[in-house]
Amino acid sequence: MKRSGLITTKIGMTRLYDDAGVAHAVTVLSVGDCAVIGNRTMEKNGYIANILGVCEAKAKHVAKPQAVAAEKAGIKPYRKVVEFRVSDDCVIPAGTQLSASHFVVGQFVDVQATSKGKGFQGAMKRHNFGGKEASHGVLKAHRSLGGTGMREWPGRVLKGKKMSGQMGNETVTVQNLKIFGIDDAENLVFVEGAVPGANGTFVLVTDAIKKEQKELPVPTFVKTVDAAPSATTETSDVAE
Numbered sequence: 001m002k003r004s005g006l007i008t009t010k011i012g013m014t015r016l017y018d019d020a021g022v023a024h025a026v027t028v029l030s031v032g033d034c035a036v037i038g039n040r041t042m043e044k045n046g047y048i049a050n051i052l053g054v055c056e057a058k059a060k061h062v063a064k065p066q067a068v069a070a071e072k073a074g075i076k077p078y079r080k081v082v083e084f085r086v087s088d089d090c091v092i093p094a095g096t097q098l099s100a101s102h103f104v105v106g107q108f109v110d111v112q113a114t115s116k117g118k119g120f121q122g123a124m125k126r127h128n129f130g131g132k133e134a135s136h137g138v139l140k141a142h143r144s145l146g147g148t149g150m151r152e153w154p155g156r157v158l159k160g161k162k163m164s165g166q167m168g169n170e171t172v173t174v175q176n177l178k179i180f181g182i183d184d185a186e187n188l189v190f191v192e193g194a195v196p197g198a199n200g201t202f203v204l205v206t207d208a209i210k211k212e213q214k215e216l217p218v219p220t221f222v223k224t225v226d227a228a229p230s231a232t233t234e235t236s237d238v239a240e
Contacts, residue, residue, distance in 0.1 A: 001087055001089060001090060001218065002085065002086050002087040002090060002207075003086060003087075003090045003102075003206075003207055003216065003218065003219060003220070004036075004050040004052070004084040004086050004090060004092060004102075004206075004219065004220065005052075005082075005084045005204055005205055005206030005207070006031055006034055006052070006098055006102055006103075006189075006204075006205050006206075007034050007052050007053075007054040007080055007082050007202055007203075007204060008029035008030060008031055008032070008034070008054075008189060008202070008203045008204075008205055009029065009030045009032055009054070009055075009200065009201070009202060009203070010027065010028075010029060010030075010113065010195060010197050010198070010199055010200065010201045010202075010203050011027075011028040011029065011030050011188070011199065012027070012028055012199050013025060013026065013027050013028070013194070014026060014028060016180060016181060016190060024180055024192055025192070025193065025194075026180045026181070026190040026191060026192050026193075027190070027191045027193065027194060027195040028188055028189075028190060029188065029189045029190075029191060029195070029203055029205065030186075030187065030188055030189075031098060031099060031100045031102075031187045031188070031189065032054055032055065032187065033054060033055065033056060033097070034052055034053070034054040034097075034098045035052065035053060035054075035095070035096065035097045035098060036050050036051065036052055036092045036093065036094050036095065036096045036098065037051050037052065037053040037070075037073070037075050037078065037081070037094060037095075038050075038051035038073060038075075038094050039051060039091060039092075039093075039094060040083065047085060048085065048086055048087070048088060048091060049083045049084060049085045049086060050083070050084050050086055050090075050091065050092050051081065051082075051083050051094075052081070052082050052083075052084060052098070053075075053078030053080065053081045054078055054079065054080050054202070055078055055079035055080060056076045056077070056078055056079075057076075057077050057078060057079045058077070059071070059077055061077075061079075062077045062078075062079065066081065080202045082204060084206065086219070089218060089219065090218060090219040091219060092219050092220055096220070096222075098220060099184065099187055099221060099223070100182045100183060100184060100187050100188055100189045101182060101184055101217070101221035102217065102220045102221050103179050103182065103189060103205070103207075103216075104179065104182075104215065104216055104217070105179055105180070105181055105182055106178065106179060107178070107179050107207070107208075107211075107213055107216065108176050108177065108178055108179075108207075108208035108211040108213070109177055109178075109179060109191065109205050109206060109207060109208055110173060110174070110175045110176070110177070110205075110206050110207070110208050110209060111173070111174050111177055111191065111195050111196070111203055111204065111205050112171065112172070112173045112174075112196075112203070112204040112206075113171075113172065113195060113196045113197035113201050113202065113203040113204070114169060114170065114171055114172070114196070114197055114201060115168045115169065115170055115171075115172045115196045115197060116168050116169070116196075116197065116198050117167075117168045117169030118167035118168040118169075119166070119167065119168075120164065120165065120166060120167070121164065121165070121166075121167040122143055122145070122164045123145045123162060123163060123164050124143050125167070126162075126164065126165065126167045127162040129145070129162075131143050132144065132146070145163060145164060148161055148163060172196040172197075174193075174194075174195065174196060175208060175209075175210060176208050176210060176211060177191050177192060177193050177195070177208075178191070178192040178193070179191060179192075180192040189205065191205075
């Protein structure tokens with residue numbers, strides 16, 4: 001069984017307490033208006049997947065191909081659209097609105113997002129280099145990289161050498177984070193621990209692939225509507 005994930009938005013971090021009064025640092029993720037907007041089928045596409053979208057947007061605010069595709073499908077365009085490959089029994093019909101209860105308190109999830117961009121950084125910050133000595137003749141080179149070349153052979157800087165350069169702003173996946181709590185009213189998911197990315201970043205949340213999951217809603221949580229009360233007929237006392 002392989003269930004669909006969710007597209008969430010990172011709100012920030014806070015502190016929550018368990019029943020024993022122990023504080024836990026959690027990241028707040030908002031599910032928002034995440035919905036299934038389409039499906040991929042084995043017959044047509046060669047694989048099975050749910051297509052999810054989040055944050056409805058105007059057509060002028062998205063790329064033209066996405067706007068045209070949304071118009072052909074008869075749906076509104078979304079700012080973020082992601083495919084999640086699933087198994088046969090986890091296909092969710094298009095138009096289904098997803099909620100935070102797609103996950104269960106206590107289960108483990110994997111999260112993926114774009115990390116914060118740090119810009120151009122030196123080797124000490126980027127790769128945790130120790131730097132040079134603070135004395136003994138070192139002049140204005142305390143945080144420098146040092147030698148990077150080779151001797152006569154091969155006489156070049158090898159590929160992959162740890163050097164200064166762009167840091168952050170890359171896709172980062174963190175595995176095996178625990179779901180601490182669910183807020184159905186606000187459609188929020190509380191994940192124990194840190195999640196990559198700045199506040200407002202889109203975060204993909206899926207069931208942890210390295211943990212055995214039990215008692216999860218398949219294919220997703222669906223709110224049950226209570227049946228309407230049966231009609232009652234008023235009776236009046238009839239004089240005998």
